[in-house]
Amino acid sequence: MSQLTQQRAHxxxxxxxxxxxxxxxxxxLDEFVWGDVTRISPxxxxxxxxxxxxxxHLGGAANVLANxxxxxxxxxxxxxxxxxxxxxxxxxxxxxxxxxxKDEYLIVDGERPSTTKTRxxxxxxxxxxxxxxxxxxxxxxxxxxxxxxxxxTVQDADALVVSDYDKGVVTPHILEEILSLAYERMPVLIDPxxxxxxxxxPASLITPNHHxxxxxxxxxxDSDEGLHRAARLIRERLxxxxxxxxxxxxGIMLVEGDGDPVFVGTTAREVYDVTGAGDTVxxxxxxxxxxxxxxxxxxxxxxxxxxxxxxxxxxxTIGSAELLATFAFDS
Numbered sequence: 339m340s341q342l343t344q345q346r347a348h349x350x351x352x353x354x355x356x357x358x359x360x361x362x363x364x365x366x367l368d369e370f371v372w373g374d375v376t377r378i379s380p381x382x383x384x385x386x387x388x389x390x391x392x393x394x395h396l397g398g399a400a401n402v403l404a405n406x407x408x409x410x411x412x413x414x415x416x417x418x419x420x421x422x423x424x425x426x427x428x429x430x431x432x433x434x435x436x437x438x439x440k441d442e443y444l445i446v447d448g449e450r451p452s453t454t455k456t457r458x459x460x461x462x463x464x465x466x467x468x469x470x471x472x473x474x475x476x477x478x479x480x481x482x483x484x485x486x487x488x489x490x491t492v493q494d495a496d497a498l499v500v501s502d503y504d505k506g507v508v509t510p511h512i513l514e515e516i517l518s519l520a521y522e523r524m525p526v527l528i529d530p531x532x533x534x535x536x537x538x539x540p541a542s543l544i545t546p547n548h549h550x551x552x553x554x555x556x557x558x559x560d561s562d563e564g565l566h567r568a569a570r571l572i573r574e575r576l577x578x579x580x581x582x583x584x585x586x587x588x589g590i591m592l593v594e595g596d597g598d599p600v601f602v603g604t605t606a607r608e609v610y611d612v613t614g615a616g617d618t619v620x621x622x623x624x625x626x627x628x629x630x631x632x633x634x635x636x637x638x639x640x641x642x643x644x645x646x647x648x649x650x651x652x653x654x655t656i657g658s659a660e661l662l663a664t665f666a667f668d669s
Contacts, residue, residue, distance in 0.1 A: 363399025363501030405621035
């Protein structure tokens, strides 16, 4: 039995369309090259992929936007792109995806490339991934433009998401300027990375995966008790309201306040590709919390959403009707 009935899920999902979500983070372009392998290269013991088709998707913080939009929320993302073809593709796709997305929200930095991940897939399996990126933190003038855009957009927002992929867009200075301002007004959710860990406060919810949670706390016991200990340490150090740890095929663990951990088992029937699943989780959490869900209700919705997208190949999203359908057998 789910912690959430279909009726209550319907109420929350129906309210998502009235909410505005602001996202700060590393926008990326996900390129997928699809093909078949029929032989090994004579030049080296590697497969030769006969390319059949290519596709391009929003990735990173841009994929968080795509997921929030798919759930009906009004959304914009503040990030950085290079002065290149990938940056222009990102700009056009984001503006097409969300009416709230404005040209000035993607700051152009001519000294860095737009982060691009190219995946070559054969027979539904990843063969290799090639990345174009620069992880150096953005400079002062770019930081100030990001802060200015954030201060403008959070004025009438219902939730703020920090989607930190450690590509240089999320900096301690930006977090210091924005988190306190936003936290007084709305839920603040952070998908963290270790480099900025000490600076993620104040926040409503931190969402590391189990590997990140252990590394952030210098622990190594990947068990229920070990992760509970990690969650308590994260809460103590960051003074956040709650910690949600994603655990792959073991579902999620939510620690809210000083309460006991709550475990929500995975709903995935088959796992084909975990690409972007974390983006789906935090987008669903943010839209649900902004719509009035409790932490546990939001976590349950996010777990159901992730269970669907991991059954799809490539960067994927889930719509509100598809999410609600996962509760069809609950009462």
